[in-house]
Amino acid sequence: MTRSHDKALRERAAAVIPGGMYGHQAVGLLPDDYPQFFSRAEGAHIWDADGKRYLDLMCAYGPNLFGYGQPEIDAAYVRQLGLGDTLTGPTELMVRLAEEMTLLVSHADWAMFCKNGTDATTMALMTARAQTRRKTIVRAKGAYHGAAPWCTPRPAGTTDTDRAHQIFCDYNDVASLEAAVAQAGDDLAAIFAAPFKHDAFIDQAAPDAAYARRCRELADQTGALLIVDDVRAGLRMARDCSWSVVGVEPDLSTWGKCIANGHPISALLGSEKARKGAASIYVTGSFWYQAAPMAAALETLRLVRTTDYLERLIGMGARLSAGLTERAAAAGFGLRCTGPGQMPLYLFDDDPDLRKGFFFVSQMLSRGVYLHPWHNMFLCAAMTEADIDGVLNAAEDSLAALKREAGGLAPVEKLAFLAGGQR
Ligand SMILES: Cc1ncc(COP(=O)(O)O)c(C=O)c1O
Structure with a gap:
């Protein structure tokens, strides 16, 4: 995937923003193929600086409850x-x-x-x-x-x-x-x-x-x-x-x-x-x-x-967590979906340095779903049951890719930095 705008912005940021970025989106906290910059948002979706659209399960780390631009x-x-x-x-x-x-x-x-x-x-x-x-x-x-x-x-x-x-x-x-x-x-x-x-x-x-x-x-x-x-x-x-x-x-x-x-x-x-x-x-x-x-x-x-936003979030969240656990098990992985379904965190069993998690979320990203590998996520009321189906379908393919590659995954070198970057 080409990320020419994101790459150019990172280079400019490195010159004028200490560390290139700070706080919860600091450089290095997420897999390397994650975009650093975004250009717009609507409802449950965000677009990165290169125009690629994602279903956003971070919801701006929580603020997006009823949909971007409600x-x-x-x-x-x-x-x-x-x-x-x-x-x-x-x-x-x-x-x-x-x-x-x-x-x-x-x-x-x-x-x-x-x-x-x-x-x-x-x-x-x-x-x-x-x-x-x-x-x-x-x-x-x-x-x-x-x-x-x-x-x-x-x-x-x-x-x-x-x-x-x-x-x-x-x-x-x-x-x-x-x-x-x-x-x-x-x-x-x-x-x-x-x-x-x-x-x-x-x-x-x-x-x-x-x-x-x-x-x-x-x-x-x-x-x-x-x-x-x-x-x-x-x-x-x-x-x-x-x-x-x-x-x-x-x-x-x-x-x-x-x-x-x-x-x-x-x-x-x-x-x-x-x-x-x-x-x-x-x-x-x-x-x-x-x-x-x-x-x-x-x-x-x-x-x-x-509105019934809360009941909808709870319902969609429960279906998402159950569906992911099931699909991961079918692919031979233990995936722990913890927390309330509307604010879930997904972690793989036997993944102490998060290499499976990083690979999985990168695969999901390439299929248009923005997940987080180690922070809880958020559902919003602009999401639909079709969006949840979309995540589950993307997960099926991403888990298949993980199964193919699991033996040869490189360790996540930044783990020490990651653990210190908890928010
Ligand atoms: C539980 C909790 N308390 C406090 C804060 C701080 O909020 P803010 O980042 O808006 O200063 C956060 C932010 O993530 C949080 O999750």
């Missing part, structure tokens, strides 16, 4: 752009959005808006410390909460002080949670929890209800706050905070990614218990009152309330 959401955004976007202060949309989000999310009595998920998780941390006047947080090893100095997965450019006052436990392990809370003693400000185990490179796991309940109990016993980081999973697990599925309400929840279907806005939601702390911290940004993303968020929430 007409009603984008019309609301454009209408508000015409009226005013970044102004000296907010519009009434901010109050309406706070009202809508607190209606939708059971634990929430108030909302604060920001831009990225990291803004929201950092505000949650500050709110908990301000509210409790304590410093220590307990969080799970390997869980991603953003890229600020306190939580970025790689230490370059951070100090030990940035990362102080944090104790790590194992997700879903009550004994390890209890030990971490005991170690925090009377300084525990918050327990941070991912809605399910959605770490990179390893199988995902549903939240154990006993673990979630114990998080709640320990927070209550110690006077700490419970924070659920719903930046990634929010609105793909429930029309409420994702721990509503296990019947546990946090004090704070963090949201981002898809709440405006890709337009830039994120949120911290909280209960009455945390209101004072939230009101006391100084947080802001030049673009945080932007009105057009708030208009897009209101329209996205209307679709969340009035």
Whole structure:
């Protein structure tokens, strides 16, 4: 396949962008034949810089919930752009959005808006410390909460002080949670929890209800706050905070990614218990009152309330995971499809350096399906049952190619770099 535009852009980027690219799309994190640059998107599809179209199972790493360029959401955004976007202060949309989000999310009595998920998780941390006047947080090893100095997965450019006052436990392990809370003693400000185990490179796991309940109990016993980081999973697990599925309400929840279907806005939601702390911290940004993303968020929430998008995502996701497992088994491979089907991660058995996974996703890419070899993926409501059939057909051919080549696959040399690049 010729990728002349992509190649030329990479060369230009290498000169003017450190490392050629940074963050979750940094050079080297994906197979070499993956495009680095894209030119457009519509519904469930993206086009790379050379014009090749893919069914996109990354959905921009989550933000695409109802389809790229969803007409009603984008019309609301454009209408508000015409009226005013970044102004000296907010519009009434901010109050309406706070009202809508607190209606939708059971634990929430108030909302604060920001831009990225990291803004929201950092505000949650500050709110908990301000509210409790304590410093220590307990969080799970390997869980991603953003890229600020306190939580970025790689230490370059951070100090030990940035990362102080944090104790790590194992997700879903009550004994390890209890030990971490005991170690925090009377300084525990918050327990941070991912809605399910959605770490990179390893199988995902549903939240154990006993673990979630114990998080709640320990927070209550110690006077700490419970924070659920719903930046990634929010609105793909429930029309409420994702721990509503296990019947546990946090004090704070963090949201981002898809709440405006890709337009830039994120949120911290909280209960009455945390209101004072939230009101006391100084947080802001030049673009945080932007009105057009708030208009897009209101329209996205209307679709969340009035359509069967969630049931469709769950149904398509379950069929995709079952179909892939079956086809892989028929081709003689163990393929583990873990996590909720609408946010799946696919890993091959006996593939410690991901060479099978890398080969498989490259084969899928050449057949017009964009998958990720080690990060969870996302389904969107613009996908159709025919798209799922298309993925399954492409997988059948890709697995046949894997079977032919499996004996001679080269190791993925960048594995050490990959493991350090977890997001
Ligand atoms: C669970 C979780 N929390 C926080 C973040 C940070 O969000 P952002 O990249 O918008 O800063 C992410 C991003 O992937 C995430 O998945």
